Amino acid sequence: xxxxxxxxxxxxxxFASCKDSNNESVSEEKINSETSTERNENVIDYSNxxxxxxxxxxxxxxxxxxxxxxxxxxxxxxxxxxNSDLTGNYIKIGEEIDNSCTCYCVNITYTANSEMCLxxxxxxxNTRMVKSTNGTINIFLVNPSSKNTDGKNIxxxxxxxxxxxxxxxSKENGEIELDWLGFTINGDLALDYAILGKKTLExxxxxx
Numbered sequence: 001x002x003x004x005x006x007x008x009x010x011x012x013x014x015f016a017s018c019k020d021s022n023n024e025s026v027s028e029e030k031i032n033s034e035t036s037t038e039r040n041e042n043v044i045d046y047s048n049x050x051x052x053x054x055x056x057x058x059x060x061x062x063x064x065x066x067x068x069x070x071x072x073x074x075x076x077x078x079x080x081x082x083n084s085d086l087t088g089n090y091i092k093i094g095e096e097i098d099n100s101c102t103c104y105c106v107n108i109t110y111t112a113n114s115e116m117c118l119x120x121x122x123x124x125x126n127t128r129m130v131k132s133t134n135g136t137i138n139i140f141l142v143n144p145s146s147k148n149t150d151g152k153n154i155x156x157x158x159x160x161x162x163x164x165x166x167x168x169x170s171k172e173n174g175e176i177e178l179d180w181l182g183f184t185i186n187g188d189l190a191l192d193y194a195i196l197g198k199k200t201l202e203x204x205x206x207x208x
Contacts (some may be wrong), residue, residue, distance in 0.1 A: 037166055042117055090205035113142050118197035122150035137168040159183045176205045
């Protein structure tokens, strides 16, 4: 009888030991799983907090890259092409009757002086033209023309020679626009002669 009781106690002890071992194994696996999950979350949080881009961020960044650089280059190229073609005679639109270019024409040249008419058959000036970096052409006074029949009282020698009196802007349709700025003395607009040449020269021109 005692032997049976002892055997029963041994079996009970072994069963309890196995159950505790299984519980410990399950608990250990659960702890390991939770620890692994926490580590993964920490890695993700650390990556995001440090601003490290993932694959989707990189792809979106590539797709959303602005084309401003290409546009700027295209605009510069277009402006350069328009400016490079600006040479030769242009006649003022609306004054095509002046086919002999007695007053309403502009001769664009960069290697010699260009004569321009301020008052028909009376006042002319010699000018020089310089291309600017912004796609326009600046026009500077050189001196009055020797063929002038009027304008002897105009203070030509006082007018600035290094300040533009007009500028030419190219247009996409092949035409040009002449904007009259006026004569200046020591950097200030010469008010008494502000409109001299404006009515005659200012306006749109087309290639003759």
